[in-house]
Amino acid sequence: MARAPFEIAGIEVQPGTRQTIEVQVAKLYTHTPLHIPVEIVHGRRDGPVLMVCGAIHGDEINGVEIVRRVLINTALRNLRGTLVAVPIVNIFGFVQRTRYLPDRRDLNRCFPGSESGSLGGRIAYLLRTQIMEHVTHIIDLHTGAIHRFNLPQIRAELKSPETARMAEAFAAPIIINAGLREGSLRAYADSQNIPVITYEGGEALRFDEVVIASGVKGVMRVMRELKMTPAKKSVKPPRKRSEVAASSQWVRADIDGIMRPVAKLGQKIRKGQKLAMVADPFGASETAIISPCSGIVICVNNLPLVNEGEAIYHIARFDELGEAEKAMDYFRDSMESEVSEAVLPVHPWDELQKQ
Numbered sequence: 001m002a003r004a005p006f007e008i009a010g011i012e013v014q015p016g017t018r019q020t021i022e023v024q025v026a027k028l029y030t031h032t033p034l035h036i037p038v039e040i041v042h043g044r045r046d047g048p049v050l051m052v053c054g055a056i057h058g059d060e061i062n063g064v065e066i067v068r069r070v071l072i073n074t075a076l077r078n079l080r081g082t083l084v085a086v087p088i089v090n091i092f093g094f095v096q097r098t099r100y101l102p103d104r105r106d107l108n109r110c111f112p113g114s115e116s117g118s119l120g121g122r123i124a125y126l127l128r129t130q131i132m133e134h135v136t137h138i139i140d141l142h143t144g145a146i147h148r149f150n151l152p153q154i155r156a157e158l159k160s161p162e163t164a165r166m167a168e169a170f171a172a173p174i175i176i177n178a179g180l181r182e183g184s185l186r187a188y189a190d191s192q193n194i195p196v197i198t199y200e201g202g203e204a205l206r207f208d209e210v211v212i213a214s215g216v217k218g219v220m221r222v223m224r225e226l227k228m229t230p231a232k233k234s235v236k237p238p239r240k241r242s243e244v245a246a247s248s249q250w251v252r253a254d255i256d257g258i259m260r261p262v263a264k265l266g267q268k269i270r271k272g273q274k275l276a277m278v279a280d281p282f283g284a285s286e287t288a289i290i291s292p293c294s295g296i297v298i299c300v301n302n303l304p305l306v307n308e309g310e311a312i313y314h315i316a317r318f319d320e321l322g323e324a325e326k327a328m329d330y331f332r333d334s335m336e337s338e339v340s341e342a343v344l345p346v347h348p349w350d351e352l353q354k355q
């Protein structure tokens, strides 16, 4: 029996075809309708319906590029099931290059939303009734906030076996067993028993090739794990891919000043190790920021101007730090051959740093 068409926003997408659909979510006060563009790749054969979405925080743009590269992947030709690709969820924020909506609300705190609520509430409501209601699995793509660079990592509630399976298949070096934040897309999906993982990598308003390439690989790996695309014949010996963090901790600046980072993203840190130096502009006083725990650096602040109390480094703790280090080594090795040669270094000294 032929597979039924996929219906969304009153449009039917036939099996074996793909289509870009504009889902109307709101009206601007110019009276112009506002749409979220969605691409549906509807396979000929039955299977999971996977939503991959980016830029629910409008300035987190790595995910937009990840979705684009997934959509041009040739493995989609033989898709089993359906891919629902939503590169830009927060259209307002994306246009304005900001995390938030015009009323300064965070769309990722507006779920489940309501038909007659604030703009964020209405977008959340339409997103879940028009799109999320049709899907069986979700990958939500994020980056660090502005000036904060996240190590590629998966955040997921691992108590659901299907979510844990997706998290593991994605194979980011670090998995954080992260609680659900009220109002987030992830919390809503989880409440509806839709397995959902969040990929975090890079920083807002910047592209990072390693983060993007590893995100694309991760999404394709999840699709293979869910049998949406054919399995890869691999003869490579299994190596340590991901390590689940036991917990994580933000390290804050204990004085105001100008910061020089010492510790790098992905680096193994021992308790008591120096993470950064903070000095006043005259050089009269200088204080080290010391790590309160051992772990792996999973986020760094790239802005050297810090106020007392500001979060500077995010450290993930592990029961077996050595295993986490192995996962980081594997990640570095595997990404070396993945990063496209066509990507030219922005700065002439990028090449220098590699040596």
Ligand SMILES: [Zn+2]
Pocket (backbone or CB within 6 Å): 057, 060, 142, 143
């Ligand atoms: Zn985000």
